Amino acid sequence: MxxxxxxxxxxxxxxxxxxxxxxxxxxxxxxxxxxxxxxxxxxxxxxxxxxxxIAQGWRLYLDAWPDGRVVRLPVSPVLSIDQITVFDLEGTPVALSPNDWTLDRSHHPERLKIKLGAGLPASKMLAAEIDFTAGYGPxxxxxxxxxxxxxxxxxxxxxxxxxxxxxxxxxxxxxxxxxxxxxxxxxxx
Structure with a gap:
């Protein structure tokens, strides 16, 4: 990560x-x-x-979903999840729908729960990217x-x-x- x-x-x-x-x-x-x-x-x-x-854009790179499909974001506080992209075996990017994940702000660092069956990263390296905005505000x-x-x-x-x-x-x-x-x-x- x-x-x-x-x-x-x-x-x-x-x-x-x-x-x-x-x-x-x-x-x-x-x-x-x-x-x-x-x-x-x-x-x-x-x-x-x-x-x-101050609000700033971040990208988290993952080689696979962690156990339980719970991703701890590396920077806090998280203002928004902007996009989650997974890559298939050919490296084709696929954006997940906001319905495919839930942001838990009750923990620090904040956590993302990816729904089962949503976004099955198949690539062996760089399987997923999570773009998010972190900060207290602009x-x-x-x-x-x-x-x-x-x-x-x-x-x-x-x-x-x-x-x-x-x-x-x-x-x-x-x-x-x-x-x-x-x-x-x-x-x-």
Whole structure:
């Protein structure tokens, strides 16, 4: 099982104005750097928690249906299942109907149950692809505040400690970030 992001987020959870206010900057001279730190902080937090913050498109590749035909999606929260495609022995793609599966949002990571008899992947490799949209929503306001605060903390830390070095503050993540994210981690599959 492999997954890849197909569509990057259209926005970031923290606006430049918010980041400037957090850092008490009055000038826009550092905006290019700040935008990079915000994006890097979002990416780091998404990877460490296995969550998508802003809506983004993903594809999960499967070589076969798992036991019980229950597929655990690798990124949470799932906003929608966009398409499920299975491949026959000749590699011909066949899209499943939404009636052929059920999305269970009560678990993290979310699960998909494929109905018996629906989509019998026959290929020995790349038997199925599941396209889905993950994230809290398309806008920064959709992202829970604890994630937004974590992005501000991490981006601010990187802004203040730009150069590599041996100081403890440079070698570690900001104090409190781990505690802020500890309850938000989605379990490994």
């Amino acid at each position: 492999t997954s890849t992001r197909l569509l990057e987020p259209a926005a970031e959870p923290v606006a430049l104005e918010d980041m400037r206010a957090h850092l008490r900057l009055t000038s826009t001279e550092e905006d290019t750097s700040l935008a990079g730190y915000i994006k890097a902080a979002r990416s780091h937090i998404e990877q460490s928690t296995r969550r998508a913050l 806008a920064a306001e959709d992202v829970p505040e604890d994630f937004r605060q974590a992005i501000r903390m991490l981006a601010g830390h990187w802004f203040e400690h730009r150069e590599a070095g041996s100081e403890l503050s440079v070698a570690t993540l900001p104090h409190g970030l781990d505690r802020l994210l500890s309850t938000a981690r989605v379990p490994l599959l």
